[in-house]
Amino acid sequence: MEEQVAQYRYMIDVEGSGYSGRLKLLLHAGRAVLVIDRPYQDFYFGDLEPFRHYVPVSRYSSNLAEQVDWLRSNPAREKEIVGEAREFARARLTRRAAVEHWARLLEQHALAGGKLRLRSNPAREKEIVGEAREFARARLTRRAAVERWARLLEQHAHAGGKLRSG
Numbered sequence: 001m002e003e004q005v006a007q008y009r010y011m012i013d014v015e016g017s018g019y020s021g022r023l024k025l026l027l028h029a030g031r032a033v034l035v036i037d038r039p040y041q042d043f044y045f046g047d048l049e050p051f052r053h054y055v056p057v058s059r060y061s062s063n064l065a066e067q068v069d070w071l072r073s074n075p076a077r078e079k080e081i082v083g084e085a086r087e088f089a090r091a092r093l094t095r096r097a098a099v100e101h102w103a104r105l106l107e108q109h110a111l112a113g114g115k116l117r118l119r120s121n122p123a124r125e126k127e128i129v130g131e132a133r134e135f136a137r138a139r140l141t142r143r144a145a146v147e148r149w150a151r152l153l154e155q156h157a158h159a160g161g162k163l164r165s166g
């Protein structure tokens with residue numbers, strides 16, 4: 001990942017078939033991070049703020065190009081986002097913070113008599129289902145989305161290397 005950080009100006013966090021564990025590393029990287037919306041989130045994600053710690057991208061990346069253009073057009077905001085992300089990562093994404101989080105969860109689980117339920121966000125789940133239907137209606141596939149990202153990144157790289165750090 002160090003090579004990617006050294007080579008590219010922006011980092012994109014994309015989940016695979018499920019959870020993506022890279023985001024915490026990317027927030028430490030000193031680059032603007034574009035985060036593809038996802039249903040699976042790590043324990044700290046609820047404390048991150050869009051356009052403060054990262055730049056949000058819709059679930060199926062329909063606004064990826066616009067978000068990259070926004071970053072390119074707002075270098076001062078980009079710098080602020082990078083600084084806020086690094087500060088968040090230094091303060092909250094440490095081994096100690098993770099251990100403390102798990103300790104709180106285990107304590108809550110014990111206090112609940114071993115019946116602690118994970119939090120659910122029905123409104124967010126409904127929104128994700130709606131986005132998935134919209135995506136299906138557009139007849140896009142994951143492969144098509146990946147090919148679109150690749151074309152976009154190639155176009156930006158060929159257009160003066162604007163995605164590369166200078």
